[in-house]
Each structure stands twice: as C-alpha cells, then as structure tokens.
Amino acid sequence: MKHFLLSSHLYRSRDRLLAAAPPVPVNVSVHSVNFRHVLRWDPGPGTPPGTHFVVYNVQRYFSRPSQNFSQHQLKWLTNSTTTWVQLKLKDQTDVYSLVVLASYNNSLSPESLKCRFTPYEETKIGPSKVSLAGCGNCIRVNVSLPEADSSSSVYMHKMYNPTYRVVYKERGGKEIVYNTESRSFNLTNLHSGSEYCVQVHALMRLNKNTKPSNWTCTFTSMLEANTGELTWCLYYMFIADLKV
Structure with a gap:
C-alpha cells in the first residue's frame, strides 16, 4: 500500500513538472556575416512572460572522426530571443547543431529542433x-x-x-x-x-x-609629353620663322 501511494505521488509530481514546462522554442536559425554568428528563435506559442532561454551546441569534428559528439552550454539568456554565438573553428569543416531550451519556474522545455550550421560554407561574405x-x-x-x-x-x-x-x-x-x-x-x-x-x-x-x-x-593619368620631341618641334618652328 505504501509502495502504491509513493508511486502515485511520484507520477503526480512528474505530471505537474511536465505540465509546468514551458513550450519548446521554434524557428531557430542562424544569421551569419563574415563569421559573426547571430542565433535567433521564437518563443513557443503560449510561452509565459519571464521565460529564460538556454542555448546548447552539439559539435562534430569531421576531421577527427574518432571523436564523439560533445554537448555543452553556450550561453544563458534572459528574455532575449536573439544572441551572438561565438564559434571558434578548430578545423574549417567543423559543423554545429544548435538547440534552444526554454526555462520557467525551474522547469526546462524539451529541446528545439536542431539548427545545423556549417560556418565556413554558410556565413555570408561581404563585398571586397x-x-x-x-x-x-x-x-x-x-x-x-x-x-x-x-x-x-x-x-x-x-x-x-x-x-x-x-x-x-x-x-x-x-x-x-x-x-x-x-x-x-x-x-x-x-x-x-x-x-x-x-x-x-x-x-x-x-x-x-x-x-x-x-x-x-x-x-587614368594623362601621359606626359616627350620633352625632347617638343623642344625639337619648337626649335624647328623658330628656324622656319627666321627664314621667312
């Protein structure tokens, strides 16, 4: 009986936590120009005021296939739905998968859909x-x-x-x-x-x-006149005038 009551309490607690979890962020995207990366997203429908957001990145080094995926927190945010993300390339082929979670009343939402981003291919290069x-x-x-x-x-x-x-x-x-x-x-x-x-x-x-x-x-520059030819021309004209 005690075991049944404890199990019921745990299930009710889990249900309350799930119910309190904020909606999943949506429309995660990266706007990148000259390797300055700005991550943007929208709060999920019904997100309550005061919700915070956490950004995670899962990175795979294709140049080192023996290395596993690694996950770490990039930045803890307040109410903002846009942030600059520092991604230092260890190899030009590095690929990032960025996800955003919503946090409200000590509850985290599930992860957003992954935004896959390859900096060296996708960043926009400004005009020369x-x-x-x-x-x-x-x-x-x-x-x-x-x-x-x-x-x-x-x-x-x-x-x-x-x-x-x-x-x-x-x-x-x-x-x-x-x-x-x-x-x-x-x-x-x-x-x-x-x-x-x-x-x-x-x-x-x-x-x-x-x-x-x-x-x-x-x-283009004006070509300088040949001073030798100009001097000879003036001299010839001077002699011709004397003969007249």
Whole structure:
C-alpha cells in the first residue's frame, strides 16, 4: 500500500513538472556575416512572460572522426530571443547543431529542433574593398576581402584562396571581364585621361555566399609629353620663322 501511494505521488509530481514546462522554442536559425554568428528563435506559442532561454551546441569534428559528439552550454539568456554565438573553428569543416531550451519556474522545455550550421560554407561574405590608382594608360587595382569576426580566428584569404572576377569598363563603354587570383594587379592598354569603373567579385569554391563590390571609378593619368620631341618641334618652328 505504501509502495502504491509513493508511486502515485511520484507520477503526480512528474505530471505537474511536465505540465509546468514551458513550450519548446521554434524557428531557430542562424544569421551569419563574415563569421559573426547571430542565433535567433521564437518563443513557443503560449510561452509565459519571464521565460529564460538556454542555448546548447552539439559539435562534430569531421576531421577527427574518432571523436564523439560533445554537448555543452553556450550561453544563458534572459528574455532575449536573439544572441551572438561565438564559434571558434578548430578545423574549417567543423559543423554545429544548435538547440534552444526554454526555462520557467525551474522547469526546462524539451529541446528545439536542431539548427545545423556549417560556418565556413554558410556565413555570408561581404563585398571586397577595392582601391584604384591611375598609372598612365593603366589602372592599379588593390583588392582586400572583409575581415572575419575576431572571435573566429579565421583569416579569410588563407581559408578561401578566392579567384577574383574583375569587370571594368570605360565610361559609356562595354564591360570587359578579367579573372585573377592576385589581390594587386594592373589593368593595361587603357585610354589615358579617361574614366574607368571597376567591380570585383570574390569567387570561392568553399562558400557561394559572396557579394560583388560596388562599382569604383577613377581616371587614368594623362601621359606626359616627350620633352625632347617638343623642344625639337619648337626649335624647328623658330628656324622656319627666321627664314621667312
């Protein structure tokens, strides 16, 4: 009889705990730009005010297949439904599964659906920075990728080794396409003293979420006149005038 009463009490306590557990968070997603990762979610329907949220990550290192999954708490939050998540890559192939739990009155909800995230493939890479300088009938172009968030320990160019698709045109002229792996190069055989505009798009085998730069414009330099030829021409004209 005592055993029956104890069992009934435990079942009733369990039912009360389950009933008090807050709804499961929904719509978990990651918005990532240049390796700055922001995790977002929505409270489950009927979530009471004052609910807190816990973020967990389950990470698998594909470069070390003998290592098991590991789970650890990333961050304890208050009422916020968005947070910056620091994910330091030990290997470029690291994959994360992020889950969110709701906490209310010392009760935890079940885990949300896992949000699988592969930083090196899915982070959005901002447009490259392009600087131009005229050099006679050429333009000197320097390109730099945006810097990754400092918490990631990622050096963009080393990780992706991109090819740069360069599009340039004279003002009002046709576009010319040029591909290069160099971050510093010359566009040659241009008209001196003319305005040219350049756009650069970094193309990466490992990440397709790149954006082209804005168009950047500059003038080629005017070629300096040959002073020797100019002097001889003036001298010839002076002699001719004397003979008249």
